[in-house]
Amino acid sequence: MNIQNLICWxxxxxxxxxxxxxxxxxxxxxxxxxxxxxxxxxxIPKMGGMDLECxxxxxxxxxxxxxDFINSLETQKGELITVLHKAQDIFGYLPVEVQSFVxxxxxxxxxxxxxxxxxxxFFTTTPKGEHPISVCMGTACYVNGAETILTEFKRELGxxxxxxxxxxxxxxxxxxxxxxxxxxxxxxxxxxxxxxxxPDEVKNILKEYQ
Numbered sequence: 001m002n003i004q005n006l007i008c009w010x011x012x013x014x015x016x017x018x019x020x021x022x023x024x025x026x027x028x029x030x031x032x033x034x035x036x037x038x039x040x041x042x043x044i045p046k047m048g049g050m051d052l053e054c055x056x057x058x059x060x061x062x063x064x065x066x067x068d069f070i071n072s073l074e075t076q077k078g079e080l081i082t083v084l085h086k087a088q089d090i091f092g093y094l095p096v097e098v099q100s101f102v103x104x105x106x107x108x109x110x111x112x113x114x115x116x117x118x119x120x121x122f123f124t125t126t127p128k129g130e131h132p133i134s135v136c137m138g139t140a141c142y143v144n145g146a147e148t149i150l151t152e153f154k155r156e157l158g159x160x161x162x163x164x165x166x167x168x169x170x171x172x173x174x175x176x177x178x179x180x181x182x183x184x185x186x187x188x189x190x191x192x193x194x195x196x197x198x199p200d201e202v203k204n205i206l207k208e209y210q
Contacts (some may be wrong), residue, residue, distance in 0.1 A: 062090050063101060070105050080108060080116060083122060093124045112192050121176060129164045129171035131209045133157075133189050138177030142185040145199070150174065152202040169209070 069086050073079050083106065087098050094117055103110045117123040135141075135150045137173040150172075154160060157170055180186050183195025187205070194205060 013186050017199065046083075066090055066101065067105060070102075076106050080113065082104065083118070085112070087125060093127050095125060121173075124173075126162065127164060127168075128170075131189050132171045132173065133187065134173045134175045134178075136176075136178045136180075136184070136186040136188075137174045138181065138184075140181035141177075141186055144184040146185040148199050149187060149197050149202065152199045153187075153206075156202055156206055170206070 048070065063104070066083075066087050070076065070083055073082075074088050076083075080102075083102060084094060087102060088094055091098055099110060099113050101109075101119070102108065103111055119126060133153060135146055135153060137146050137150070150161070153172055157165055157172060159165055159172055161172055161174055175188075178188060178193070180195060181191060186195050187194045187197050189205070194201075198206070
């Protein structure tokens with residue numbers, strides 16, 4: 001097990017519980033004992049390798065690109081969301097390894113970074129599929145049958161909201177609103193927008209990407 005990954009995971013465990021990892025050494029010891037006495041590797045988010053959009057061969061360049069972007073800012077104050085957007089553009093998502101990198105370079109607590117990521121729906125901590133699908137669940141879309149559309153995508157893909165298909169081709173999410181209420185119900189796949197979608201169209205829409 002990579003020590004850096006272990007440290008990141010321990011920090012995230014405490015951040016998610018809104019606790020400080022530095023205040024209770026006994027809790028840290030218990031977590032380390034759990035890791036040493038069980039097959040915890042499956043529970044720790046994969047923070048390197050092919051799980052990142054950047055492969056091992058280019059991951060160092062990805063982090064360098066993000067660092068260069070941070071250093072190019074006139075001021076880092078109030079720019080966390082901008083940096084997270086850039087990080088997600090580079091890596092495809094925001095795993096704890098990337099969060100910790102931002103924490104170090106911007107001197108912002110991991111708890112604050114994690115809070116921003118989980119508050120805004122456009123950030124994700126899990127890898128997106130090659131073709132990310134988003135079903136709008138805003139009021140106009142919802143009353144025009146968006147829930148039925150979402151159910152049909154889940155059935156066709158065999159996944160739930162927030163998951164990615166086994167082949168990495170599709171991921172499925174929901175959005176609060178895409179600002180195209182006149183086309184409700186709306187589905188986006190990547191940058192392409194589908195309006196007035198009917199349940200029986202879902203299968204053919206997916207075929208465009210297969």
